[in-house]
Amino acid sequence: MIELYTWTTPNGRKVSILLEELGLAYNAHSINITKDEQFADDFLKISPNNKIPAIVDTDNGLTLMESGAIMLYLAEKTGKLMPTDPAKRWLATQWLMWQMGGLGPMAGQTHHFVKYNPGKSEYAEQRYAGETRRLYGVLDKQLEHSEFIAGEYSIADIACWPWISRFEWQGIDVAEFPQILRWYKTIAARPAVVKGYQVPAFTTEIPMP
Numbered sequence: 001m002i003e004l005y006t007w008t009t010p011n012g013r014k015v016s017i018l019l020e021e022l023g024l025a026y027n028a029h030s031i032n033i034t035k036d037e038q039f040a041d042d043f044l045k046i047s048p049n050n051k052i053p054a055i056v057d058t059d060n061g062l063t064l065m066e067s068g069a070i071m072l073y074l075a076e077k078t079g080k081l082m083p084t085d086p087a088k089r090w091l092a093t094q095w096l097m098w099q100m101g102g103l104g105p106m107a108g109q110t111h112h113f114v115k116y117n118p119g120k121s122e123y124a125e126q127r128y129a130g131e132t133r134r135l136y137g138v139l140d141k142q143l144e145h146s147e148f149i150a151g152e153y154s155i156a157d158i159a160c161w162p163w164i165s166r167f168e169w170q171g172i173d174v175a176e177f178p179q180i181l182r183w184y185k186t187i188a189a190r191p192a193v194v195k196g197y198q199v200p201a202f203t204t205e206i207p208m209p
């Protein structure tokens with residue numbers, strides 16, 4: 001059984017969507033980061049960086065933070081959603097790292113400055129919104145050649161998709177990125193994505209461009 005500690009954010013949804021796709025049994029525990037629950041002592045034992053998501057695998061007692069590490073772990077545990085062909089496997093790993101080091105942090109800063117603190121720093125708003133837009137262009141180009149990011153549907157897609165689902169917060173018109181639009185809608189229609197999006201609580205329907 002997987003104990004998932006999460007909140008309704010892109011990083012949290014990456015893991016709940018993956019768990020739904022894998023069909024693994026799990027319990028979702030709310031860590032409400034708007035009420036500082038991520039700083040509670042009990043949670044820090046699981047997630048020393050005081051951020052969601054984190055998991056405990058009760059099959060073996062393993063505790064993990066960092067969504068990218070959690071995704072790799074769950075894919076390896078089940079042998080699913082990570083290509084077995086070495087070249088494709090590394091392609092999926094490359095794009096997972098691209099999400100972890102690029103799309104997630106840049107889009108996250110765009111949310112911070114553009115959505116939640118508009119007018120505080122014009123430089124930061126332009127810097128992060130511009131970088132997020134550039135990353136959309138990079139992803140759109142990758143999707144020109146294949147249906148999914150690494151050819152077949154994988155954890156790379158599941159890592160990126162919840163960040164793209166915040167396109168409204170990022171001031172992005174997804175129609176400007178036709179390959180992302182196609183890819184986004186295909187993934188949004190998957191039953192596991194529809195279900196995993198609403199963990200640990202219903203917020204809104206999946207935004208549709």
Ligand SMILES: N[C@@H](CCC(=O)N[C@@H](CS)C(=O)NCC(=O)O)C(=O)O
Pocket residue numbers: 009010011012033038050051052053065066067068100
């Ligand atoms: N690199 C981490 C980032 C996790 C992260 O930034 N989580 C946010 C929510 S999406 C959080 O818990 N924020 C609470 C805080 O910063 O205090 C991961 O991918 O798991």
